Amino acid sequence: MTMTPPSPAAVTVSIVSHGQLDLVRPLLDQLDRFCGPTIAKVVLTVNIPEPDVLGTSPRGFEVVRIANARPKGFGANHNQAFERCDTPWFLVLNPDIRLDADILTPLIDQAAEKSGLLAPRILEPGKSAPEQHRRIITPLEIVSRKRPDYARPTEPAWIPGLFMLFRSTAFGRIHGFDERFFMYGEDFDICARLRLDGWRLQIAEDLRARHDAQRASHRSRRHLYWHLTSLLRVWTSRAFWRYRGLEVRSR
Numbered sequence: 001m002t003m004t005p006p007s008p009a010a011v012t013v014s015i016v017s018h019g020q021l022d023l024v025r026p027l028l029d030q031l032d033r034f035c036g037p038t039i040a041k042v043v044l045t046v047n048i049p050e051p052d053v054l055g056t057s058p059r060g061f062e063v064v065r066i067a068n069a070r071p072k073g074f075g076a077n078h079n080q081a082f083e084r085c086d087t088p089w090f091l092v093l094n095p096d097i098r099l100d101a102d103i104l105t106p107l108i109d110q111a112a113e114k115s116g117l118l119a120p121r122i123l124e125p126g127k128s129a130p131e132q133h134r135r136i137i138t139p140l141e142i143v144s145r146k147r148p149d150y151a152r153p154t155e156p157a158w159i160p161g162l163f164m165l166f167r168s169t170a171f172g173r174i175h176g177f178d179e180r181f182f183m184y185g186e187d188f189d190i191c192a193r194l195r196l197d198g199w200r201l202q203i204a205e206d207l208r209a210r211h212d213a214q215r216a217s218h219r220s221r222r223h224l225y226w227h228l229t230s231l232l233r234v235w236t237s238r239a240f241w242r243y244r245g246l247e248v249r250s251r
Contacts, residue, residue, distance in 0.1 A: 013039055017050065026098070027098070028059065028063070038108070040087045041061055082172075090165075092161060092164040115201070117194055120208055124213050137158070155201075162211055174193045177190055178190070189240075
């Protein structure tokens with residue numbers, strides 16, 4: 001495996017707040033405490049109006065605040081943040097991710113030359129084992145994944161958008177997220193397009209991040225609608241069918 005040597009301040013972090021500054025503040029503190037030397041800047045996008053109350057405590061990185069005039073979707077917000085990225089790595093991070101150690105330095109240390117997207121294993125609340133890897137999303141896969149005989153893949157076909165460390169070159173080559181998705185589906189889509197462009201998805205099996213899960217689609221009809229319409233957009237996309245064919249041929 002060809003290793004990418006770590007370099008100081010190699011990462012630009014993108015975080016989007018939807019009235020979630022109470023979640024963002026402790027995440028920024030953890031990024032500073034554990035990963036500060038690796039981070040050049042954090043681009044914080046305020047997607048709905050909320051006060052600028054991040055505090056004045058010094059941090060080892062710059063925080064660039066973008067206040068949207070009107071709300072944007074997941075992909076559009078992170079693409080906008082990427083315009084401020086001048087580092088080799090671009091980290092898309094949920095506000096409710098929690099860290100207990102530096103995982104950015106070892107992630108970059110482990111990166112293979114053709115890895116376009118890296119992630120640690122994710123621990124959900126109350127779970128002692130990380131979330132299982134994901135197969136390509138199909139209607140059959142969705143209804144089968146809770147069955148005891150569901151065959152879990154040893155490598156993921158896609159990585160959820162909670163924690164996505166992109167090689168900036170790879171993100172730029174495929175022009176980032178598809179902004180036709182609003183809140184769901186863009187994580188699968190970008191993984192498919194990265195793989196079709198020849199990049200690898202790499203999971204660090206020895207690294208952990210915690211997710212304080214916010215299951216909005218289970219509580220809100222609006223979120224459920226966005227979720228279902230995004231799935232339909234995935235299943236009617238050219239990238240989905242090309243990626244599905246690639247996965248079938250590689251078995």
